Amino acid sequence: MRYYLRKLAFYLVAFWAALTLNFFLPRLMPGNPVDNLLLKLSQKGPVSPETRQSVELMLGQDPSQSLWSAYVGYIGQVFSGDFGPSLAYFPTPVADVIGQALPWTIALVGVSTLLSFVFGIILGTLAGWKRGSWLDSFIPVTTMFQAIPYFWLAIILLFFLAATWRVFPTFGGYDIYATQPELSWTFVSSVVYYAILPALTIIISSIGGWILGMRNMMVATLSEDYIVTAEAKGLSPVRIRQSYAARNAMLPSVAGFALSLGFVVSGSIVTEQVFSYPGIGYALLQATQNNDYSLMQGLFLVITLAVLGANLLVDLFYGLIDPRTRSAR
Structure with missing residues (x-):
């Protein structure tokens, strides 16, 4: 039993580390998904600041939100299965x-x-x-x-x-x-x-x-x-x-x-x-x-x-x- 508990504890820690890396790595990558989506929308006409704010909230890119709040929200989204909409297949959820x-x-x-x-x-x-x-x-x-x-x-x-x-x-x-x-x-x-x-x-x-x-x-x-x-x-x-x-x-x-x-x-x-x-x-x-x-x-x-x-x-x-x-x- 001790062997199995030790294995479960190890994989729980590994899962938490993977979640953390999965949160930070995309934010360290160049580019911005908000700008990419607005670029597509701009082909049909000018984009207003209100539209940009709505897109930021929809994609979870609220600039007024702290990094820690975003991390906590991301953990909650993961366990609820909500990853937001997909940009490549917009507006289909991920x-x-x-x-x-x-x-x-x-x-x-x-x-x-x-x-x-x-x-x-x-x-x-x-x-x-x-x-x-x-x-x-x-x-x-x-x-x-x-x-x-x-x-x-x-x-x-x-x-x-x-x-x-x-x-x-x-x-x-x-x-x-x-x-x-x-x-x-x-x-x-x-x-x-x-x-x-x-x-x-x-x-x-x-x-x-x-x-x-x-x-x-x-x-x-x-x-x-x-x-x-x-x-x-x-x-x-x-x-x-x-x-x-x-x-x-x-x-x-x-x-x-x-x-x-x-x-x-x-x-x-x-x-x-x-x-x-x-x-x-x-x-x-x-x-x-x-x-x-x-x-x-x-x-x-x-x-x-x-x-x-x-x-x-x-x-x-x-x-x-x-x-x-x-x-x-």
């Missing part, structure tokens, strides 16, 4: 923009990351168990794909599988002409079809690292004394591989998967941009291009929460599968 983009990223990047992790662990286990086999020799090919830049691989797959052979669509999250966003087989099948090519890019780019890491840990684990003892007891090779070798060899990979799972929410910005996929990464790019500080704050906070939450869950899970971590001082 919470609505994030709510619309988040499911797309979780479905695409989350499922792709999970599949690459599962297949990587399975293939890495087999490669480490049967060293020198064809699967072991195939690992350099997978690591080569991991070294290829994300955007380059996405463009290559897009060129051949979408533009040249027309197997998959070139952009978007679903067929906007044939279906509407609703819980129906037509819409779900369209979403899956449009997500195959971006998901394939993510899996090809990331699976090599999981395979190589698991293979190396399997090789190191198989030389441990408890493996030799299990073999001397006459246990079956399958039980030794799964219950003794793979279970202990995958512990570092579980920690790495926690970080990958946390960064799922941030999405693959480059991949979503290449395929014009309506996820968090695409929304973050639009916020950066439009100096939308409110949306950037909301997105950074969601990304931070995802990373901290994923690491907390894995730390707690780590304490269950490896009792040694609970007794460490």
Whole structure:
């Protein structure tokens, strides 16, 4: 119990630090969201001082408010889910923009990351168990794909599988002409079809690292004394591989998967941009291009929460599968 309380306290402090940084960093950046919005409004006519004051209050940029008051108000807004309106998608609230983009990223990047992790662990286990086999020799090919830049691989797959052979669509999250966003087989099948090519890019780019890491840990684990003892007891090779070798060899990979799972929410910005996929990464790019500080704050906070939450869950899970971590001082 002490182990879990210590972990919870640590992540609460980390969450408070992230909130504080998320408040101060946009205010240290050059530019002003009020001026950016007024510049757009000025194209339709002169902007009065009253209009500027209204925009400042709407965006939370009241010049008469002290920094401490703004900070306290920001903390209250965070816990109430009110981040103000988005400048890039004005007048849509930031919470609505994030709510619309988040499911797309979780479905695409989350499922792709999970599949690459599962297949990587399975293939890495087999490669480490049967060293020198064809699967072991195939690992350099997978690591080569991991070294290829994300955007380059996405463009290559897009060129051949979408533009040249027309197997998959070139952009978007679903067929906007044939279906509407609703819980129906037509819409779900369209979403899956449009997500195959971006998901394939993510899996090809990331699976090599999981395979190589698991293979190396399997090789190191198989030389441990408890493996030799299990073999001397006459246990079956399958039980030794799964219950003794793979279970202990995958512990570092579980920690790495926690970080990958946390960064799922941030999405693959480059991949979503290449395929014009309506996820968090695409929304973050639009916020950066439009100096939308409110949306950037909301997105950074969601990304931070995802990373901290994923690491907390894995730390707690780590304490269950490896009792040694609970007794460490």
